Amino acid sequence: MRSIETLTSIEGRKLLLEIFHELRYEKQRPSLATLGILWKICTQERDISKYVKKDVTIAHPLGFFSGTGLWMEEIVNRYFFATINSFVYFGAAILLILIGIRRFSDKIDDSIVIAGIAFESLMLIFMFIVMLFTPKDDSKNGSYQDDDKSSVTDLIIEVGEIATDFAKVVVNLEKLSDNITTLIETQQLLVQSVNHVAELTSQAVSPNPKLLETMERTSIALESFKQSVDNLNLSAEALRKDEIELAVRREVERILVQKLSNS
Numbered sequence: 001m002r003s004i005e006t007l008t009s010i011e012g013r014k015l016l017l018e019i020f021h022e023l024r025y026e027k028q029r030p031s032l033a034t035l036g037i038l039w040k041i042c043t044q045e046r047d048i049s050k051y052v053k054k055d056v057t058i059a060h061p062l063g064f065f066s067g068t069g070l071w072m073e074e075i076v077n078r079y080f081f082a083t084i085n086s087f088v089y090f091g092a093a094i095l096l097i098l099i100g101i102r103r104f105s106d107k108i109d110d111s112i113v114i115a116g117i118a119f120e121s122l123m124l125i126f127m128f129i130v131m132l133f134t135p136k137d138d139s140k141n142g143s144y145q146d147d148d149k150s151s152v153t154d155l156i157i158e159v160g161e162i163a164t165d166f167a168k169v170v171v172n173l174e175k176l177s178d179n180i181t182t183l184i185e186t187q188q189l190l191v192q193s194v195n196h197v198a199e200l201t202s203q204a205v206s207p208n209p210k211l212l213e214t215m216e217r218t219s220i221a222l223e224s225f226k227q228s229v230d231n232l233n234l235s236a237e238a239l240r241k242d243e244i245e246l247a248v249r250r251e252v253e254r255i256l257v258q259k260l261s262n263s
Contacts, residue, residue: 002056007042007070015056016042016074022052024079031080038075043067072133081130088127091120 004012016038023029023037037051044067045051046058062070076084095116102108 004056004058006060007058007062008066012058013070013074015048015054016070019048019052019054020075020079022054035071035075035080039068039071042071042075069133072130073135077130077133078135084123084127084130088120088123091116091123095120 004015006012007016019041020034020038023034024031029037041048041051041058042062043064044061046061048058049055061067095113098108098113098116102110102113
């Protein structure tokens, strides 16, 4: 059997929350019955096994005042504050309705209006008492933890945040690497384009070596053709001279023959 020194400790407060959840949600006890059992446990009970399935004893009960304060702080304020707040607003609405009807009609007696004011006052006083026992900041939402557990939890959260940031950095580095690769490819294409433009420019400024070679061959062929034409002209002139000499010779022979025949 487990023993707890007092319910005001962290372990005791956690036990109260566990008892409330077991009574209210597992055993489906009514709200008023749950409040009554928990008030008894907070003020006077030592053995709580007769109420819930927990073999725990309380070494030092808190008594009426301290137990009621703990009960108000951990149970009433934590789980029933919204209900009490709703009753306060409901009483205010009823009071406004009664005062409004009393203002324009005599059917509402003054005693009813006074009763409404008294009810609203009681609700406000009760709400004040409940708010007076509001849990401390370190015990809100029932998150009672030891310092070591809290430190471990904070450390885990920080490690998770660091891992998240590291993952974001890795993703950004991958994106940056892809961008650099794309930039390098674009730069290579640009260099190739510049080289091609430079080659075209050099070809436009200085003639192509193949073209020069072809032009040289053409010039040689033209020179050879010119020499052939010159030789042909010389041959034609020589042939013409021979023909003229032959014609002159024939004419001289004819003249001589005529003279000889006449004599």
